[in-house]
Amino acid sequence: MAESNADVLPEGIFSLLDTDLYKLTMQCCILKFFPHISVSYGFTNRTPDKKLNRAAYKWLQVQVDKLEHVTVTDDELQFLRSTCPYLSEQYLQFLSTFRLQPSKQLKLVFAPIEDSGQDSDIGDFSIHTEGLWLDTILYEIPLLALVSEAYFKFIDKDWSYEGQVEKAYNKGRTLLEAGCIFSEFGTRRRRDYHTQDLVLQGLRRAQAEANEKGWKGKVTGTSNVHFAMKHGLLPIGTVAHEWFMGVAAITNDYENANEIALQYWTATFGVGVLGIALTDTFGTPAFLRAFKKEIPQHTTALQGGAATLASTAGTTVSAVDTLASTTPPIHAPLDGDRAADKPRSTYAQVFTGVRQDSGDPLDFIKMMRQFYDEQGITDKKTIVFSDSLNIDLCLKYKAAAEAEGLQPTFGVGTFFTNDFIQDSTGEKSVPLNIVIKIASACGRHAVKISDNIGKNTGDKATVLEVKQRLGYEEKTWAGGDEQTRWGTSKQAGAS
Numbered sequence: 001m002a003e004s005n006a007d008v009l010p011e012g013i014f015s016l017l018d019t020d021l022y023k024l025t026m027q028c029c030i031l032k033f034f035p036h037i038s039v040s041y042g043f044t045n046r047t048p049d050k051k052l053n054r055a056a057y058k059w060l061q062v063q064v065d066k067l068e069h070v071t072v073t074d075d076e077l078q079f080l081r082s083t084c085p086y087l088s089e090q091y092l093q094f095l096s097t098f099r100l101q102p103s104k105q106l107k108l109v110f111a112p113i114e115d116s117g118q119d120s121d122i123g124d125f126s127i128h129t130e131g132l133w134l135d136t137i138l139y140e141i142p143l144l145a146l147v148s149e150a151y152f153k154f155i156d157k158d159w160s161y162e163g164q165v166e167k168a169y170n171k172g173r174t175l176l177e178a179g180c181i182f183s184e185f186g187t188r189r190r191r192d193y194h195t196q197d198l199v200l201q202g203l204r205r206a207q208a209e210a211n212e213k214g215w216k217g218k219v220t221g222t223s224n225v226h227f228a229m230k231h232g233l234l235p236i237g238t239v240a241h242e243w244f245m246g247v248a249a250i251t252n253d254y255e256n257a258n259e260i261a262l263q264y265w266t267a268t269f270g271v272g273v274l275g276i277a278l279t280d281t282f283g284t285p286a287f288l289r290a291f292k293k294e295i296p297q298h299t300t301a302l303q304g305g306a307a308t309l310a311s312t313a314g315t316t317v318s319a320v321d322t323l324a325s326t327t328p329p330i331h332a333p334l335d336g337d338r339a340a341d342k343p344r345s346t347y348a349q350v351f352t353g354v355r356q357d358s359g360d361p362l363d364f365i366k367m368m369r370q371f372y373d374e375q376g377i378t379d380k381k382t383i384v385f386s387d388s389l390n391i392d393l394c395l396k397y398k399a400a401a402e403a404e405g406l407q408p409t410f411g412v413g414t415f416f417t418n419d420f421i422q423d424s425t426g427e428k429s430v431p432l433n434i435v436i437k438i439a440s441a442c443g444r445h446a447v448k449i450s451d452n453i454g455k456n457t458g459d460k461a462t463v464l465e466v467k468q469r470l471g472y473e474e475k476t477w478a479g480g481d482e483q484t485r486w487g488t489s490k491q492a493g494a495s
Contacts, residue, residue: 016098017076022238025237026137026240033267034246038130041438052155053155063146064106072098083234105130107130108125108126168200176209176217183222184200187223191420196417241281242438244278248261282449288371292375346375353406354383361387361400381406383406389410398410418431
């Protein structure tokens, strides 16, 4: 890494909004419906050959300790008010006093392979998170970003920032000229904060050129709320697998978990708000069985920020003051104000589209086209592709989706924010493939099955049980090797 400016560049996490937007939207739902639910999270390194040394671990522990002092500023709250009207004032009030408590909620462990007590000792590392779901949901993104930063600060140091703006500009320019609509999704596996900042500079430059030349492509924003504010972009995101995993574990009703999670979601934000559905938590076929159902009347909330009320003592207003109560929709009575023969809209009808995050994207396109046709839905629906993308894949999936009458958009992550070469060899400097997933809720295992076996997470016995309960058909995909998703060190570094 270039040493000349390393000491003056920002390191670590210094904004609570340096996270993905969907963490805030899910926390908003949790505040309303699940404020007293306890959870745990597990860390997985899908590239186990990439380990930390003791010096990296010490640095990581220092950065984690600093999280206790990170707060939301008044300017950040105003940005959320003006840019994210679906976040209620009650939630923003909660966020204004929110504090992470890593000393109580996190446990980092370093296990050296050979323990000499030196900073150079190499070993495995783990992170265990435990506490209220409401209090711990914001750890995932900063922890992953910090682990990646630690690795490339102390282990793989054979790289520099040189050319990062130009590289991002060229990638953005190619996608925009080809008519691609995309967002930057690269926080969790970025090389570091400065890299993501450089990438967004390059993408903004590409968008300025696209505007001048009238290209149809568009940079719609970034998933990172802090960088959206810093660069004048829109924060982009809806929901993560964690929401469906948590609801399923809490209810232990995997047969109906997708529908219940959708009920809570629309009860919080209203129908048609934050309307990109994530389909693959327990396999897309199971999700589509819920997606085609009617939206119950009792899940209808006010549009905009008023839809969400806090569920904790002292912040809940009277139910007569709003159409949305804090009674969970699976227990709340149906409103009796509609004629029995009056049809309701289905989730599939009102949601803008779906996000594809595992399995074969080409098969997914065909599955969604068939599903929408069977439901008689003629609106042009969106597919957001977000699984390990690069330029060639974006162009491939764009052509395939458009051929089926669907609108493709792309959430491009690691390809933007962790694309480097080794200075000494010119070979690829390979990113870590690391994830943090909710591991339990209400004392029960939380699992994710996905659309290909490489992305299964959680307790193996529970994974098997859920597959049996849902009639899940095992799938593999040639492009699903999680250890080599972003290449190998033997590849040339040129993108």
